[in-house]
Amino acid sequence: MAVSQQRRRYHWRKALTGYAFISPWLIGFLAFNLIPIVAVFYLSFTNYSVGSEYRWVGISNYERVFERDRIFPISIYNTIYYTFLAVPLSITFGFLLALLLNTKVRGMAYFRTIFYVPSIMPVVATTMIFLWLMHPQLGVLNYFIRGVGGSPVAWLTSPVWSKPSLILMSLWGVGGGMIIYLAGLQNIPEQLYEAATIDGAGVLRQFWHVTVPMMTPTILFNLIMGLINSFQVFTQAFIMTGGGPLNSTMFYMLHLYNNAFSYFRMGYASALAVLFFVTILVATILLMRSAKFWVHYEVD
Amino acid sequence: MSIESRSTRQTKLTITVMLLVGGSLIMLFPLFWTLSTSLKTIDQLMLFPPRWVPSPAQPRNFLDAMTVLPFHLYARNTMIIVGFNLFGSLLSSSLVAYGFARMRFPGRDALFIVVLSTMMMPYIVQMIPLYILYSRLGWINTFLPLILPTYFGVPFFIFLLRQFFKSVPEDLADAARIDGCSELGIWWRIMLPLSKPALAVIGIFSFQTHWNDFLGPLIYLTDANLRTLALGLYAFRAIPGQLPMFHLLMAASLVMALPVLLLFFFAQRYFIQGVVLSGIKG
Structure with a gap:
């Protein structure tokens, strides 16, 4: 006791x-x-602004988002455009690059370093570098394009090219995802390939039936993180284009930032943040639910 | 047969090497071009075709770039923020991680799932309420909003350290307990010394995150004297009416990137380890 x-x-x-x-x-x-x-959530139902009285305004912020905010649909379109190109491209390139860097070639450590380094660059420095590379008149990218007989591209100063330019820039940092895939590839047990060889599977079938299934958990992780990050794309557009030209790079986060910190419409920006939160939550849950259809988990 | 397979192997190797070299050139080119531009005189910026290797080279650009705006001040500010965050993230995250790894208490596993889910929390959601809180406290234009949160543990670091602590044999701690060592003592005298590699990973991550951070300083620091390097570089670009200053801008960008690059080259192993650990949990 x-x-x-x-x-x-x-x-x-x-x-x-x-x-x-x-x-x-x-x-x-x-x-x-x-x-x-x-x-x-509470603030999104008020007209909070810095340094003044605020009061409860019910759902009028949300009404305004959907009925009167001209920029809102544009920012959604731009963000989806950016995400749906940047995320799949970075997953594809990152994965292919990892396959390439997983081969046995002398000096491979150097190649891995070279492909990885751009991804650790401070984002502000990267944007400055690409502002210069993509300068419409003096930029070296247009020099190369002329060299192969193309006509110069207006890059960030053209509403058509501005988003592809930012996506292109994001691919310079593909090494960040690559290194995660590389680790995943190296964790695949050698016996699986040996068994597949004995069963008579060629290189291509081994890739589809061993490599890809074993990598799906890593791909899911990169997909979710890529989605969350791309939905919040901000710094590049804020520095390089300020949302322009003609709102073509006005991303959701930039629109929210402008409302909160340029116009000090904190209540309204809170409504935008709530909508964002709900969207991310639903997207993440859906992706994780989808896992059972395509992600392969080892049972040990 | 064997000759043929040997020649296909040779072809494969050649293609691989060509892809590797070609890809490397593409990845390195922006850095090369930045360095080249940063050493040019202003008239060389406008040459067409461009001059690949600057001649004459003008290393003075680096000095000029650093004095157009008071970059020494920005560097000092950045180092204060980075330093306090480094200390805070190591201290608090390891304490919390020890609790999750080695203590037994009701709700532990559920709470740890909460830690994991906050790792995915987009900052955009908390940003406005936190800004209002800090401005009520009078903390706008101080470094506090950029430092304080780290002292309450960083979810990603807690996750990394918990994994590491779990791999340390329990006997060591038990022996210390028999000798009358407190849990705090075990954390300090046994766990931390054994976890140097994991702590190095976290230190590097913390340094990189806060050195590169743009949005946080942008929101909380509006006073020009409090700018970080990231904000300073942004302000440099925004100086109106001074067309091509790109040679100075590239010099300043290189200066800002240099500490991160140096850290990478000296601690490459830890960098890769950290990134790899972050991916494997998926």
């Missing part, structure tokens, strides 16, 4: 120590995640 009481006290003390250790995160989670999320 006394022993079990003592033991219980001991367990309680251990549990309390555990809570003490994670308490920084618990407090931080409440202060920087949970409460702000509740607050953003």
Whole structure:
């Protein structure tokens, strides 16, 4: 009796120590995640603006988003355009590159480094570099294009080319995804390939029936993270084009930023943030649900 | 037969090497062009066809670029922010990770799932309420909003360290417990010294994140004297009416990228390890 009481006290003390250790995160989670999320929902029903009184305005922010905000549909279109090209392209190139860098060639470590380095560049520096590469008159990219007989491209100054230009720039950082695929490829057990060879499977069938299935968990991870990041594309457009020309790079995040920090319509921007949150949540859940149809999990 | 298969192998190798070299040239070209531009005189910027190797080379550009705007100030500001974040992320994330890895308490696994899900939380959602909170506290134009949150643990780092701590044999800690060592003592004297590689990964990630950060400083620092390097570079580009200053802009971009590149070359192993760990959890 006394022993079990003592033991219980001991367990309680251990549990309390555990809570003490994670308490920084618990407090931080409440202060920087949970409460702000509740607050953003609340704010989206107010006309909050910096330095003035605010009041409850019901759903009028949301009405405005869908009925009167001319930029909103444009920003959705631009963001989807960007995401639906940039994410699949970066997954495809990253994966192919990883296959290439997984072969046995002398000096491979150097090649891996070269392909990886652009992805660690500070994004502000990268945007400056591409502003110069893509300069319509003095840019070296147009020099190359003329060299092969093409006509110069207006890149970031053309509403048609501005989004493809940003996508092209994002592909310079493809090494970040590549390195994750490379690790995935190296984790595939050699026996699987040996078994496939014995069963008479050629290189192509081995690729489709061993490599690709084994890589699907990594692809799912990169797909979800790529989606979340692309939906929030901001810095490149903010610095390089400011959303222009003709709103062709006015992405969702830029539109939200402008409302919150240029026009100080915090309540309205909160409504935009809530819509974003719900969209990301639904997209992530759908992707994870879809996993059982195409992602292969090892059972060990 | 064997000769033929040997020749196809040779062809394959040749194609692979050609792809590798071609790809490398494409990836390296922007960096090469940045370096080349940063050493040019202003009239060489406008030459057509472009001059690949600057002649005359003008290394003074780097000095000019750094003095057009007070970049030494921006570098100092950046280092303050980066330094405090480095310390905070190592301290708090390892404490929290120890709790999740080694303590037993009700709700632990559920809470850890919450940690994992906050890793995917888009910043855009919390941004406005946090901005309002900080501005009420009078923290706009201070470094506090850019430093403080790190001291409450960074979910991704907690995840990485928890994995690492779990791989440390429990006997070591048990032996220390018998000798009367407290949990805090075990964390400090046994776990941290054994986890140097994992801590290095986190340190590098933390450095890179805050060195490169743009949106945070953009929102919270409007005073020109408080600018970070990222904001300074942005301000440099926005100086109106000064057409091609690209030689100086490229010099400044290189200066900003240099610490990250140097860190990469000296600690490549840890970089790759961290990235790889981040991908495998999927």
